[in-house]
Amino acid sequence: MNILFLLIIIPVLTIIGILFTGDNKQVRVVSAIGMTFQLILSAIIILWFLAERNAGNTAEILFASNYVWYETLNIHFFIGVDGVSVAMIGLTSIVIFAGIFASWDMDDLPREFFISLILLSAGVFGFFISLDLFTMFLFYEIAVIPMYLLIGIWGSGPRHYSAMKLTLMLMGGSALILVGLLGLYFNSAPDGGPLTFDILEISRVQIPMNAQLFFFPLLFVGFGVLGALFPFHTWSPDGHASAPTAVSMLHAGVLMKLGGYGCYRVAVFLLPEGAHELAWIFIILTAIGVIYGALGAIWQKDLKYINAYSSVSHCALVLFAILMFNETAMTGAIMQMISHGIMTALFFALIGMIYGRTHTRYVNEMSGLMKVMPFLAVAYVVGGLASLGLPGFSGFVAEMTIFVGAFQHPDIFHRVVTLIAASSIVATAVYILRVVGMMLFGKINNPDYELITDAKWYERLSTGTLIFGITAIGIAPLWLSNMITAGLGPVIHKLLLSMN
Amino acid sequence: MLMLIMRHELLLVLITVILLLVEIFLPADRKQKIILPALILFGVVMILGFIPGPTGRLFGGMYITTPLTLLMKNILTVGVFIVFLQSVDWLKKEENREKISEYFILLLSTLIGMEYMLSSGDFLMFYLGLELATIPLAALAAFERFKEKSAEAGVKLIFTSALSSGILLYGLSMIYGTVGTLYFSDVVNGINGAPLQILAFIFFFAGMAFKISVVPFHLWTADVYEGAPINITSYLSVISKGAAVMILTILLFTVFSKVAIMWKDVVYVTAILTMTIGNLFAMRQKNLKRFLAFSSIAQAGFIFLGIIGQSQLGMTTVIYFVLVYIFSNLGAFGVVAVISNRTGKEKIDDYDGLYRTNPMLSLTMMLALFSLAGIPPVAGFFGKFFLFAAAAQQGLYILVLIAVLNTIISLYYYLLVVKAMFLNRSDRPIEYFKSDGYSRLGLAICIAGLVIIGIYSPIYEFINQFTFGIY
Numbered sequence: 001m002n003i004l005f006l007l008i009i010i011p012v013l014t015i016i017g018i019l020f021t022g023d024n025k026q027v028r029v030v031s032a033i034g035m036t037f038q039l040i041l042s043a044i045i046i047l048w049f050l051a052e053r054n055a056g057n058t059a060e061i062l063f064a065s066n067y068v069w070y071e072t073l074n075i076h077f078f079i080g081v082d083g084v085s086v087a088m089i090g091l092t093s094i095v096i097f098a099g100i101f102a103s104w105d106m107d108d109l110p111r112e113f114f115i116s117l118i119l120l121s122a123g124v125f126g127f128f129i130s131l132d133l134f135t136m137f138l139f140y141e142i143a144v145i146p147m148y149l150l151i152g153i154w155g156s157g158p159r160h161y162s163a164m165k166l167t168l169m170l171m172g173g174s175a176l177i178l179v180g181l182l183g184l185y186f187n188s189a190p191d192g193g194p195l196t197f198d199i200l201e202i203s204r205v206q207i208p209m210n211a212q213l214f215f216f217p218l219l220f221v222g223f224g225v226l227g228a229l230f231p232f233h234t235w236s237p238d239g240h241a242s243a244p245t246a247v248s249m250l251h252a253g254v255l256m257k258l259g260g261y262g263c264y265r266v267a268v269f270l271l272p273e274g275a276h277e278l279a280w281i282f283i284i285l286t287a288i289g290v291i292y293g294a295l296g297a298i299w300q301k302d303l304k305y306i307n308a309y310s311s312v313s314h315c316a317l318v319l320f321a322i323l324m325f326n327e328t329a330m331t332g333a334i335m336q337m338i339s340h341g342i343m344t345a346l347f348f349a350l351i352g353m354i355y356g357r358t359h360t361r362y363v364n365e366m367s368g369l370m371k372v373m374p375f376l377a378v379a380y381v382v383g384g385l386a387s388l389g390l391p392g393f394s395g396f397v398a399e400m401t402i403f404v405g406a407f408q409h410p411d412i413f414h415r416v417v418t419l420i421a422a423s424s425i426v427a428t429a430v431y432i433l434r435v436v437g438m439m440l441f442g443k444i445n446n447p448d449y450e451l452i453t454d455a456k457w458y459e460r461l462s463t464g465t466l467i468f469g470i471t472a473i474g475i476a477p478l479w480l481s482n483m484i485t486a487g488l489g490p491v492i493h494k495l496l497l498s499m500n
Numbered sequence: 501m502l503m504l505i506m507r508h509e510l511l512l513v514l515i516t517v518i519l520l521l522v523e524i525f526l527p528a529d530r531k532q533k534i535i536l537p538a539l540i541l542f543g544v545v546m547i548l549g550f551i552p553g554p555t556g557r558l559f560g561g562m563y564i565t566t567p568l569t570l571l572m573k574n575i576l577t578v579g580v581f582i583v584f585l586q587s588v589d590w591l592k593k594e595e596n597r598e599k600i601s602e603y604f605i606l607l608l609s610t611l612i613g614m615e616y617m618l619s620s621g622d623f624l625m626f627y628l629g630l631e632l633a634t635i636p637l638a639a640l641a642a643f644e645r646f647k648e649k650s651a652e653a654g655v656k657l658i659f660t661s662a663l664s665s666g667i668l669l670y671g672l673s674m675i676y677g678t679v680g681t682l683y684f685s686d687v688v689n690g691i692n693g694a695p696l697q698i699l700a701f702i703f704f705f706a707g708m709a710f711k712i713s714v715v716p717f718h719l720w721t722a723d724v725y726e727g728a729p730i731n732i733t734s735y736l737s738v739i740s741k742g743a744a745v746m747i748l749t750i751l752l753f754t755v756f757s758k759v760a761i762m763w764k765d766v767v768y769v770t771a772i773l774t775m776t777i778g779n780l781f782a783m784r785q786k787n788l789k790r791f792l793a794f795s796s797i798a799q800a801g802f803i804f805l806g807i808i809g810q811s812q813l814g815m816t817t818v819i820y821f822v823l824v825y826i827f828s829n830l831g832a833f834g835v836v837a838v839i840s841n842r843t844g845k846e847k848i849d850d851y852d853g854l855y856r857t858n859p860m861l862s863l864t865m866m867l868a869l870f871s872l873a874g875i876p877p878v879a880g881f882f883g884k885f886f887l888f889a890a891a892a893q894q895g896l897y898i899l900v901l902i903a904v905l906n907t908i909i910s911l912y913y914y915l916l917v918v919k920a921m922f923l924n925r926s927d928r929p930i931e932y933f934k935s936d937g938y939s940r941l942g943l944a945i946c947i948a949g950l951v952i953i954g955i956y957s958p959i960y961e962f963i964n965q966f967t968f969g970i971y
Contacts, residue, residue: 069957070957070960070961071957071961072813072816072960072961072964073813073886073889075957134885138876138877138881141875141876141881142876142877145870145875148915148918149918149922149923152919152922152923153922153923159923160919160923163923164912164915164919167911167915168908168911168912171907171908171911172905172908175901175904175905175907175908176901176904178885178888178900178904179888179892179897179900179901179904182888182889182892182897182900183892183897185889185892186892186893186895214897
């Protein structure tokens with residue numbers, strides 16, 4: 001049996017297990033056990049993948065399984081991984097693992113909460129391993145829709161509004177994707193063969209130019225909505241701010257990556273000529289997004305909004321890098337997805353923990369927290385430094401690679417937008433250091449804060465896992481970037497062909 | 501043996517006659533006892549329908565049975581069976597006890613009418629079936645005659661049906677006038693798009709549009725749906741509409757296939773109008789019955805996307821979607837019916853906090869609504885996807901885009917109900933109650949259908965092998 005099936009089966013079994021649990025504690029324990037297995041499984045998959053590659057297996061896709069699902073429409077259940085999707089699987093399992101522990105003290109309808117959370121993660125795993133556009137889309141929607149309940153029931157602030165806004169905007173994006181997918185499907189056999197949703201087969205077909213020009217924007221914008229493409233990012237700050245901790249983590253950490261991954265795997269890979277023609281529009285939009293997100297974060301006082309805008313900026317950088325169409329920048333894009341995924345999950349976890357203690361998320365109301373909760377404060381500083389791209393952490397590796405790759409384009413347009421995008425690093429430093437300075441250092445301004453205790457074991461486990469991820473990538477990035485670069489091969493090849 | 505060709509209808513007639521006889525001899529205080537035997541009888545007929553049997557023509561080609569019509573009839577009987585299960589609780593009410601067998605007889609007569617309509621081989625048979633399917637429904641809509649709204653619904657339904665039948669008949673008479681025959685197989689060759697035939701088609705289409713409640717012929721729908729007893733509403737919006745859609749599809753694909761260029765524009769425009777207007781009105785509804793009424797108008801618009809494909813994909817998908825739609829809508833209506841029978845509450849606001857008191861009902865409702873909205877993994881997703889594919893196959897990407905954006909609007913109002921049930925809190929939520937066994941069985945069938953029909957692809961393939969090449 002294909003090991004990838006376990007990525008779907010374990011969450012499903014965990015959900016079934018949760019249904020049979022009695023009290024809150026059992027729910028948590030079952031979820032934790034399930035997601036621990038999932039984390040171990042991902043590690044095994046990554047190691048096995050690397051071992052196969054080292055053994056000289058150069059197949060484009062490893063662990064492939066292909067089953068016919070709807071025969072008349074030639075819809076397959078086709079799964080398999082390459083270097084990029086393996087990396088995304090690793091990211092997802094780390095974040096969901098940390099997310100379970102970050103929501104350890106959930107007491108309102110915990111069973112439903114964990115079921116929705118794990119269902120969401122199952123959708124994400126399914127999305128990353130799918131190689132058939134139909135199943136990919138199916139998992140995409142499965143990943144998006146639990147969000148409504150998760151934010152609406154367990155959220156805070158204007159949660160009903162945020163949940164509805166987020167769901168409708170993301171589903172609006174998926175509406176565009178749907179049309180794009182149908183366009184790909186009905187153009188997948190220009191020579192009159194059987195139509196197909198198979199990504200690999202479509203990538204070997206020359207899709208007519210006018211179709212590419214029509215469907216590329218649909219697909220790119222459709223996935224871009226989830227990847228916080230400016231100006232379709234507006235769901236993100238509201239959604240993240242209202243969502244409960246684990247949901248913010250999972251959403252910013254993983255779900256937004258579905259957008260970037262979709263843009264890369266579907267829009268750019270399958271419609272390269274269209275991408276080349278129209279890239280300039282989206283490069284401008286993403287460059288705006290990078291700067292806009294960073295400036296927006298400076299302007300905010302609410303910790304969650306700061307991090308949400310920072311996510312907009314970082315995710316826009318992912319899309320920006322994908323549109324650079326060269327190996328270096330695209331490797332950077334995938335690295336940035338992983339790096340930002342772990343980093344932002346860390347931030348949201350910490351924000352949830354800080355809020356649980358201080359009962360405020362406004363930066364200017366807090367001060368001197370370093371003295372009372374050193375562990376969480378240090379973790380926040382680590383996350384901050386990674387976010388602003390300090391060498392030694394994952395953020396530096398990713399952003400550096402992106403800007404180097406982007407600057408390889410000799411023409412003035414690319415150079416200018418790269419400079420603009422790169423200048424966001426300065427803005428990032430401003431909002432990170434400002435928050436760290438105001439919130440963590442200085443005198444304690446509220447006597448209640450003296451009573452704050454530091455992180456509990458499950459909070460340490462959650463944040464510790466994420467910090468380990470950030471530093472591990474920062475210190476030893478090569479295995480990851482090599483794996484990703486190898487995975488990018490077919491895409492780059494196709495892009496180069498389309499240029500001539 | 502020849503009569504086996506008509507076995508569906510004959511068996512139904514048989515049950516109806518048995519029920520009529522029993523009704524005569526049964527003392528008034530024991531009428532409630534008829535429910536279970538009637539259900540069992542109908543269940544047996546439903547199962548018998550699935551046994552393969554002879555196909556062919558009767559009465560000189562006026563009546564045709566093909567594997568396709570058998571399939572459609574089976575789909576309808578399954579739907580009617582669920583409706584029956586969901587009505588038991590309501591029939592046991594004090595005020596309805598006297599009329600239990602009437603309910604069964606009337607509903608079965610409409611079903612017989614629909615089956616004759618689906619099997620019709622000429623326009624006369626088609627018209628007879630259509631009328632038989634419609635007139636008892638007016639009586640059923642006015643079933644709760646002590647309620648003003650129910651009586652109003654009955655009158656509205658009979659008037660609009662009469663009007664639409666008149667329009668339809670006028671169209672048919674013009675077809676007869678230009679072609680000189682009513683047999684489908686002969687009409688096909690006679691239709692060439694002459695001006696009078698275009699007029700005839702418009703009349704015919706308008707008449708059918710009334711029955712399917714397609715915009716702009718939808719105005720009767722909301723009032724009738726709101727006033728009629730809830731089980732009749734679900735019957736109207738699911739079975740009756742489903743049958744009308746299927747026969748319209750068959751007629752457009754066969755009889756009017758040569759003039760497709762003529763009807764495609766009509767379907768294109770009405771599809772957009774129906775989806776959009778149905779959705780926009782559904783957003784504003786506070787009463788769940790009206791809400792589902794407008795949502796079912798919008799769904800009809802989506803079905804037109806499959807019709808416009810005029811391909812095997814389109815035909816299969818229309819039938820597949822009707823099947824999915826039966827389970828989704830009956831699931832939603834089933835929950836509304838259960839709650840309405842027990843508490844009399846029918847407003848969306850009344851459902852605030854329902855999940856915390858009645859989790860199973862809320863989950864059923866959510867799955868049914870997600871299926872209507874086309875959210876995976878429930879069957880509605882597959883149905884919608886294939887409908888869009890059928891339209892995209894013809895290159896109608898703009899239409900698909902409009903339709904897909906309409907699903908987002910529809911998702912908004914379906915989520916409003918989900919929001920009421922799951923997100924909102926209420927001081928006085930609907931209290932916990934245990935629904936009756938029959939309703940639960942009905943809802944369980946719906947859920948099973950919703951989950952299985954999508955993921956289990958052989959159902960689609962099974963439908964696919966019968967479609968096209970009909971007649």
